[in-house]
Amino acid sequence: MxxxxxxxxxxxxxxxxxxxxxxxxxxxxxEEDPKVKMVLEVLPGINCGACGYPGCEGYANAVVKKGDSYDKCLPGRKSGVTEKIKEIMES
Missing domain, CATH: 1.20.5 (Single alpha-helices involved in coiled-coils or other helix-helix interfaces)
Structure with a gap:
């Protein structure tokens, strides 16, 4: 029992x-801003820290929430990341 x-x-x-x-x-x-996820998908995802932030997610948060510069991703410049981020932020 x-x-x-x-x-x-x-x-x-x-x-x-x-x-x-x-x-x-x-x-x-x-609640997370959907633009952060969209910017994160555009970034190369190698988390190199060349932008001055701890990984791609930190940079995506800084771009969306703080209005940081779009052209800090050095590895993504050749693939047009700057232009893609501008398109996301303008929409």
Whole structure:
């Protein structure tokens, strides 16, 4: 009988914690600007740091949120990253 009670208690605790986590996920959701993701897809993704930011995601956030310069990605200059970022930011 102890096994049955233990299983019921563990099941109830699992359900309670699952509901709490689902509620917390919705309550504390962080909205991200879709332009950051679009700029990140345009960047080469090699995370070299030549732009002065810690990786491509840091540079994409700086361009979208802080209005940083579009031409800091040195590896992406040959493939036209600067023009693509300008198109994204103007739309």
């Amino acid at each position: 102890v096994v049955v009670y233990s299983a019921l208690v563990m099941g109830a605790l699992g359900l309670a914690f699952g509901l709490f986590l689902a509620y917390s996920n919705e309550k504390f959701k962080v």
